Amino acid sequence: MELLLHPPPFPSLLLPHKPHHFPSKLRHGRPQEPRVMASPQAPPLHLSSLQESRSARIRIPRDEPRPPTPARSSSREEPRFVAETKLITVHSCAGRLGDAREVFDGMGHRDLLAWSAMIGAYAIRGMYSDVLALAVAMVEEGVLPDRFLITRILQACAYAEDLELGRALHSMAIRRGFMGRVKDVPVGNSVLVMYAKCGDLGWARKVFDKMVCRDLGTWNSMIFGYCRSAEWEEARHLLDAMRQEGTQPGVVTWNTLISSYARSGDLDVAMELLGQMEESGVAPDVVTWTSLVSGFVHMDRSDEALQCFIRMRLAGVEPNSMSIACAISACASLKLLNQGKELHSHAIKVGSVNNVLSGNSLVDMYAKCGETVAAWRIFSGIPDKDIFSWNSMISGYAQAGYCGKAYELFCKMENYGVRRNVITWNTMISGYIRNGDDERAFELFQMMESHGVKRDTATWNILIAGSVHNGYYDRAIRIFRQMQALLRRPDYITILSIIPAFTNLVASWKVREIHACIFHHNLELDGKIANALIHAYSKSGNFASACAVFDMHSSRNIISWNCIILAHVLHGSPNEALDLFGQMKQEGVLPDHTTLVAVIKAYGLTGKVSEGSQTFFNMANDYNITPELDHYAAMVDLLGRSGRLKEAYELIDEMPLIPNSTVWETFLTAAVMHGNVRLAHLAARELSAIDPGDPRVQRLGSSLQDLTGKTVDVPEEMAPNKGRSLDEVESCSIEIRNKVYVFSNGDNVGLEDTVAELKSMMIKMGHSMLDIGIGTLDVEEEKEEVVGVHCEKLAIAFGLSNSPQFKNIRIIKTARMCNHCHTFAKLVSEKYGRHILIKDPKCLHKFEDGKCSCEDYWFRSMNMAIIGHFAPVHFLSGTGIAIVELKCLAKTKAV
Numbered sequence: 059m060e061l062l063l064h065p066p067p068f069p070s071l072l073l074p075h076k077p078h079h080f081p082s083k084l085r086h087g088r089p090q091e092p093r094v095m096a097s098p099q100a101p102p103l104h105l106s107s108l109q110e111s112r113s114a115r116i117r118i119p120r121d122e123p124r125p126p127t128p129a130r131s132s133s134r135e136e137p138r139f140v141a142e143t144k145l146i147t148v149h150s151c152a153g154r155l156g157d158a159r160e161v162f163d164g165m166g167h168r169d170l171l172a173w174s175a176m177i178g179a180y181a182i183r184g185m186y187s188d189v190l191a192l193a194v195a196m197v198e199e200g201v202l203p204d205r206f207l208i209t210r211i212l213q214a215c216a217y218a219e220d221l222e223l224g225r226a227l228h229s230m231a232i233r234r235g236f237m238g239r240v241k242d243v244p245v246g247n248s249v250l251v252m253y254a255k256c257g258d259l260g261w262a263r264k265v266f267d268k269m270v271c272r273d274l275g276t277w278n279s280m281i282f283g284y285c286r287s288a289e290w291e292e293a294r295h296l297l298d299a300m301r302q303e304g305t306q307p308g309v310v311t312w313n314t315l316i317s318s319y320a321r322s323g324d325l326d327v328a329m330e331l332l333g334q335m336e337e338s339g340v341a342p343d344v345v346t347w348t349s350l351v352s353g354f355v356h357m358d359r360s361d362e363a364l365q366c367f368i369r370m371r372l373a374g375v376e377p378n379s380m381s382i383a384c385a386i387s388a389c390a391s392l393k394l395l396n397q398g399k400e401l402h403s404h405a406i407k408v409g410s411v412n413n414v415l416s417g418n419s420l421v422d423m424y425a426k427c428g429e430t431v432a433a434w435r436i437f438s439g440i441p442d443k444d445i446f447s448w449n450s451m452i453s454g455y456a457q458a459g460y461c462g463k464a465y466e467l468f469c470k471m472e473n474y475g476v477r478r479n480v481i482t483w484n485t486m487i488s489g490y491i492r493n494g495d496d497e498r499a500f501e502l503f504q505m506m507e508s509h510g511v512k513r514d515t516a517t518w519n520i521l522i523a524g525s526v527h528n529g530y531y532d533r534a535i536r537i538f539r540q541m542q543a544l545l546r547r548p549d550y551i552t553i554l555s556i557i558p559a560f561t562n563l564v565a566s567w568k569v570r571e572i573h574a575c576i577f578h579h580n581l582e583l584d585g586k587i588a589n590a591l592i593h594a595y596s597k598s599g600n601f602a603s604a605c606a607v608f609d610m611h612s613s614r615n616i617i618s619w620n621c622i623i624l625a626h627v628l629h630g631s632p633n634e635a636l637d638l639f640g641q642m643k644q645e646g647v648l649p650d651h652t653t654l655v656a657v658i659k660a661y662g663l664t665g666k667v668s669e670g671s672q673t674f675f676n677m678a679n680d681y682n683i684t685p686e687l688d689h690y691a692a693m694v695d696l697l698g699r700s701g702r703l704k705e706a707y708e709l710i711d712e713m714p715l716i717p718n719s720t721v722w723e724t725f726l727t728a729a730v731m732h733g734n735v736r737l738a739h740l741a742a743r744e745l746s747a748i749d750p751g752d753p754r755v756q757r758l759g760s761s762l763q764d765l766t767g768k769t770v771d772v773p774e775e776m777a778p779n780k781g782r783s784l785d786e787v788e789s790c791s792i793e794i795r796n797k798v799y800v801f802s803n804g805d806n807v808g809l810e811d812t813v814a815e816l817k818s819m820m821i822k823m824g825h826s827m828l829d830i831g832i833g834t835l836d837v838e839e840e841k842e843e844v845v846g847v848h849c850e851k852l853a854i855a856f857g858l859s860n861s862p863q864f865k866n867i868r869i870i871k872t873a874r875m876c877n878h879c880h881t882f883a884k885l886v887s888e889k890y891g892r893h894i895l896i897k898d899p900k901c902l903h904k905f906e907d908g909k910c911s912c913e914d915y916w917f918r919s920m921n922m923a924i925i926g927h928f929a930p931v932h933f934l935s936g937t938g939i940a941i942v943e944l945k946c947l948a949k950t951k952a953v
Contacts (some may be wrong), residue, residue, distance in 0.1 A: 137167075138166070138167075139165055139166065139167040139168065139169065139172060140171075142161055142162075142164075142165050142172070143169075143171050143172045143175050145158075145161050146158045146161050146162055146172065146175045146176055146179070147175050149161065150175065150176075150178070150179035150182075155179060155180075155183070158175075158176065158179055159176070162175075162176045168199070168201070169201070170201055170202075170203070170204060170207070173192065173196045173201055173203075173207070174203075174204075174206070174207050176192060177189055177192050177193065177196070177207060177210060177211070178210065180192065181210045181213065181214060184217070186214040186215075186217045186218040187218060189210070189211060189214035190211070190214055190215065190218060190220060190223060193211045193214070193223075194223075202230070202234070203230075205236050205241075205242065205244070205245055208227060208230065208231055208236060208245060208248075209244050209245055209248045211227060212224060212227055212228075212231075212245075212248035212249060212251075212252045213248055213251070213252075215227065215252050215256070216248075216251050216252040216254075216255040216256065217255065219255060219256050219257075220256070221252075221253075221256040221257075221258060224249075224252040224253070224256060227249075227252075228249050228252075228265075231245050231249060237249070237269075238270060239270070239271075240270075240271045243269070243271055243272070243273050243275075243276065244275075246265060246269050246276065247273075247275045247276050247279050249265050250262050250265045250266055250269075250276065250279045250280060250283070251279045251282070251283075253265060253283070254279060254280070254282060254283030254286060255283075255286070257286075257287070259283050259284070259287050259289070262279075262280065262283045263280070263283075266279075266280045272303075272305070273305075274305055274307075274308055274311070277296065277300040277305055277307075277311065278308070278310050278311050278314060280296055281293050281296050281297065281311060281314055281315065282314050284296065285314055285315060285318035286318075288322065290318070290319065290322070290324070290327075293315060293318070294315070297311070297315065306338070307335075307338065307340065308340065309340055309341075309342075309343055309345075309346070312331065312332075312334075312335040312340055312342075312346065313343070313345045313346050313349065315331050316328050316331050316332060316335070316346055316349055316350065317345070317346075317349035317353075319331065319353075320349045320350055320352065320353030320354075321349075321353060323353070323356075323357050325350070325353050325354060325357060325359065325362075328349075328350060328353060329350070332346065332350065341373070342370075342373065342375070343375060344370070344375050344376065344377065344378050344381060347366060347367070347369070347370035347373075347375060347377075347381060348377075348378065348380050348381040348384065350363075350366045351363045351366045351367050351370070351381055351384045351385060351388070352380070352381075352384045354366060354388070355384050355387050355388050355391070358391065360387075360388035360389075360391040360392045361388075361392065363384065363385065363387075363388040364385060364388050364389070364392075364394075364397070367381065367384075367385040367388070376408075377404075377408075378410075379405075379408075379410040379413045379415055379416050380415065382401060382404060382405050382408070382410060382416055382419075383413075383415045383416045383418070383419040384419075385401055386398055386401050386402070386405075386416065386419035386420055386422075386423050387419050387422065387423070389401065389423050390419065390422045390423035390425075390426045390427070391426075393426055393427050394427075395423075395424075395427040395429065398420075398423040398424070398427065402420055405420070411436075411439075412439060412440065412441060414440055414442055414443070414444055414446075414447065417436055417437075417439070417440040417447065418440075418444075418446045418447050418450055420433075420436045421433045421436050421437045421440075421447060421450040421451055421454065422450045422453075422454070424436065424454070425450060425451065425453060425454020425455075425457065425458070426454070426457065428458060430454050430455060430458050430460065433450075433451060433454045434451065437450070437451045443474070443476065444476070445476055445477070445479055445481075445482070448467065448471045448476055448482065449479075449481050449482050449485055451467060452464045452467050452468055452471075452482065452485050452486065452489075453485045453489070455467065455489075456485055456486065456488065456489025456490075456492070456493075457489065457492070459493050461486075461489050461490055461493055461495065461498075464485075464486060464489055465486065468482065468486050478509070478511065479511065480506075480511050480512065480513070480514050480516070480517065481516075483502060483506050483511055483517070484514075484516050484517050484520055486502055487499045487502050487503055487517065487520050487521070488520045488524070490502065491520065491521065491524035491525075491528070492524065492527075494528070496524070496525075496528070496530075499521070499524065500521070503517065503521060513546075515546060515547065515548065515549050515551075515552060516551075518537065518538075518541045518546060518548075518552065519549075519551045519552050519555055521534075521537050522534045522537050522538055522541075522552065522555045522556050523551075523555035525537060525559075526555060526556070526558050526559050531558075531559040534555075534556060534559045535556070535559055535568070538552070538556050542575075547579060548575065548579060548581075549581070550581050550584045550586065550587055553572065553575070553576055553581060553587050553590070554586055554587065554590055556572065557569075557572060557587075557590045557591070557593075557594050558594075560572060560594055560598065561593065561594045561597035561598060562597060562598060562870055562897070563597075563598055563599045563793070563868040563869065563870050563895055563896075563897050564791050564792065564793035564798050564868055564869075564870055565598055565793070566598040566599060566600050566793070566868065567793070567796055569591070569594045569595055569598050569600065569603075570600075570603075572594075573591060573603075576591070585611070585613045585614075585615060585618070586617075588607055588608075588610075588611045588613075588618065589611075589615075589617045589618050589621050591604075591607045592604045592607050592608050592611075592618065592621040592622055592625065593621045593624075593625075595607060595625075596621065596622075596624070596625035596628060596629070597628075599866070599868055599895045599897075599902070599904075601625060601629045604621075604622065604625045605622065605625075608621070608622045614645075614647070615647070616647055616648070616649070616650050616653065619638065619642045619647055619653065620650070620652045620653050620656065622638060623635045623638050623639060623642075623653065623656045623657070623660075624652070624656045626638065626660070627656050627659050627660050627663065628902050629902065629904065629911060630663070630904060630911030630912065630913070632659075632660035632661075632662075632663035632664045633660075633664060635656065635657070635660040636657065636660050636661070636664070639653070639657050639660075648681060649681055649683075650683070651683060651686065651688070651689075654673065654674075654677055654681070654683060654689060655688045655689055655692050657670075657673055658670050658673055658674055658689065658692035658693060658696055659692050659695065659696075661673065661696055662692065662695050662696035662699050662700075663699075663913075665699070665700060667696060667697065667700050667702070670692075670693070670696045671693070671696070674689060674692075674693050677689070686715070687715055687717070687718050687720065687721060688720075690709065690710070690713050690715065690717070690721055691720045691721045691724050693706075693709060694706045694709060694710060694721055694724045694725050694728070695724045695727075695728070697709065697728075698724065698725060698727065698728020698729075698731075698732075699728065699915060701732050703725075703728060703729060703732060703734055703737055706725055706728060707725070707737065707740075710722075710725060717744070718748070719745060719748050719749065722741050722744045722745050722748070723741075723745065725737070725741045726738055726741035726742060726745065729741055731915060788802065788803045788848075788849065788871075788872050788873040789801060789802040789803070789849055789871075789872050790849045790850050790853050790869050790870060790871040790872065790896075791853075791869065791870045792853040792856065792857050792867065792868065792869050792870075793868055794856070794857060794860050794861050795860075795861070799853070799856065801849040801850075801852045801853050801856070802849055803847070803848055803849050809852060809856075811859075812852055812855050812856050812859070813847070813852070813855075815855045815856075815858070815859050816847070816851055816852065816855040819855060819858075819886065819889075822889065823885050823886075823889055848876065848878070848879050849871070850869055850871055850875060850879050850883070850896060851879060851882055853867075853869045854867060854869070854882070854883060854886055854894065857869075858886070858890060858892065863891075863892070866892075866893045866894070866895055867892055867893070867894045867895070868895045869894070869895065869896045869897070870896075870897050871896060871897065871898045871899075872898075872899070873898065873899065874898045874899060874900050874901075875896065875898050875903065880903070880910065880914070883896060883903070883905045883910070884905055884908050884909065884910055885908065886905070887905035887906055887907060887908055887909075888907055888908030891907075893905065893906050894906075
């Protein structure tokens with residue numbers, strides 16, 4: 059008899075662990091009492107206080123003192139207790155358990171058959187606490203169980219996890235000679251299962267090793283015990299051992315192993331075992347497939363869950379309600395509405411649509427696919443709605459933006475006898491914060507505990523992630539601080555939610571702080587956190603720490619490699635980035651979309667045009683990746699840096715996708731840097747068509763007019779918009795002694811000392827504040843004579859006078875640096891020996907010893923006045939494109 063994979067759906071009762079004893083003088087209820095033999099192999103047994111230990115826990119109803127058994131009227135007349143025993147069986151089979159118990163309690167004489175009938179009635183219904191109570195009462199009356207009954211009582215001990223009573227029964231089985239022979243295998247199996255389910259795997263293994271005869275159920279029980287204790291390797295060793303002894307694993311054996319590995323998340327091993335199961339000639343049943351489908355769903359591998367479900371259907375195995383519900387959940391995660399509808403139809407055919415499990419999955423699936431009407435229809439048809447039904451429907455409304463309807467259900471559910479739990483509150487808070495109603499979200503957050511619901515870590519995570527998503531980084535950090543102050547332990551989701559708030563230059567010390575928090579809570583081994591740290595350190599300018607985290611990362615995946623390759627590109631180390639790309643391929647990691655974008659950019663930074671072009675044009679064949687807009691932008695940058703503007707324009711003109719602003723901005727930068735005003739004009743026209751109100755394009759149009767006079771017509775849509783102000787005042791932030799200071803262009807109020815320091819610096823360096831870069835084409839930032847001193851100069855001066863010599867100056871700027879400020883930063887780094895990091899919207903500039911990591915590509919000084927007036931035909935240096943051709947290009951259709 060094989061061990062059942064899952065216990066029957068009956069409630070288990072964990073009884074207090076007290077020692078159980080049996081009286082020393084017992085009667086069996088039969089004509090002669092068999093001889094009881096003691097065994098040194100039995101667990102220790104105390105025989106003095108069973109009645110005292112059990113009487114306080116279980117009281118069996120008793121009648122008044124029973125009259126003596128009436129004498130038989132004749133020798134053929136059946137004894138009354140035999141008839142009463144039959145009546146107990148009849149009542150039990152008819153489902154009248156109360157009547158059966160009434161007959162049993164009224165019996166004047168109860169022999170082993172009577173006790174067996176009553177205990178069996180409770181056992182078959184899974185009422186294990188009653189089974190144990192009757193077993194103790196039976197022994198108190200001096201009746202000992204036989205092989206069959208002791209097996210049932212041991213099974214009840216296993217499900218009730220009553221180890222002490224199980225030990226006593228084990229001793230009784232040994233003393234009565236119920237173990238050690240072939241016919242005693244069922245008793246031995248029951249003892250083994252009892253120890254396994256009660257968590258005493260050591261005694262289970264002792265029983266297993268001493269069994270002279272083992273059947274398939276014995277092996278299944280021991281394998282189940284090891285799987286239950288998460289000792290997977292030992293369970294697989296037993297699988298091999300049973301085969302060597304000539305016992306072939308059955309479907310329950312395989313299901314025990316497969317389901318255990320699936321529940322633990324080791325689904326690759328589970329699939330390997332499935333293959334072995336099929337090779338051995340054992341056909342997987344619905345339990346096998348359901349375990350795999352459920353495991354894949356819980357591990358967020360929904361596509362593989364659906365593949366398993368399809369394989370099950372192709373194998374001719376009819377799914378049960380559990381497997382259908384899991385498949386529907388997979389469709390919900392992948393938002394596969396059509397497949398979900400097919401499963402809905404199948405659930406209707408098999409009659410499980412009104413099952414609360416399938417119903418909840420359908421509500422979740424329709425809600426996540428945006429079909430709130432269909433979700434409500436299913437929700438309304440579930441007869442016995444549970445908390446999951448309500449939470450799924452509330453979540454569906456909240457995700458769809460119908461927070462009013464979600465809140466209406468939120469208020470109504472307790473009127474239907476369903477108490478709101480923490481998930482219900484979290485769902486509402488998440489819905490409000492996702493839809494921009496932060497005030498209402500925080501109001502619910504404050505109300506939770508007053509309604510008797512304790513906040514969990516997920517509650518805090520929702521507020522932190524929502525604040526970061528909405529751009530309120532300071533608020534997210536404050537919430538995280540409050541969470542720490544209340545000693546709420548963060549999990550990996552907390553860390554992943556808060557790290558994006560620290561990914562900037564002025565938060566480098568905060569990244570180190572969060573890294574220390576990760577170590578403190580033993581979360582550093584999580585692969586996602588390691589990847590987030592690499593990205594955060596890189597963005598905060600701490601390149602060495604990013605590399606250190608990557609080097610210590612033991613479970614690198616494609617995201618890890620992408621993060622470190624992008625970090626090298628960002629920090630001006632393209633050759634090292636390409637070396638890492640080669641190392642990644644050697645380790646068998648295939649590149650993805652992001653990897654190839656970074657690699658093409660790295661080739662552009664190193665000037666390797668042919669290698670970069672080869673990577674771009676062969677990516678579909680080599681890596682099965684179709685070029686997207688990011689790849690085209692990287693190629694335009696690669697060609698533009700090398701001065702191949704005509705090839706770059708032809709690439710844009712022939713690309714199968716509609717160029718976005720990134721592509722045209724990259725082309726515009728290349729045209730400006732190589733002095734091609736006509737192509738810059740063309741790129742500006744395209745940018746204006748994408749966003750006519752962009753102030754950067756307006757400034758460019760004005761600059762083109764200043765530099766080219768009237769020979770180049772500026773489109774009307776690019777004329778400076780006097781009626782529109784800039785979206786925001788250009789500013790920059792600097793971190794000094796863990797405090798962040800903000801400077802704005804031309805804002806000198808209260809900064810007299812800083813301005814004086816700036817003038818002194820300019821005099822020492824031999825430059826005036828406005829003599830660098832006259833006549834250059836600045837795309838983003840207005841000239842200083844218009845807006846006053848640029849904010850990064852003020853920030854640099856402030857940083858020099860308020861931070862120690864060894865400290866890097868870190869600045870974040872809202873607009874791209876102009877040529878003048880770029881040159882100023884280089885001179886300061888050389889004159890004062892300071893490292894300066896400035897992050898603008900397009901580039902991270904690392905100034906050291908008078909050089910910048912961008913190699914001055916963005917800010918190479920050009921005297922555009924030389925091309926203020928053109929001859930009809932004139933070749934610009936390095937372009938290879940005639941002005942006549944430029945005029946033609948400028949008239950090509952706008953994309």
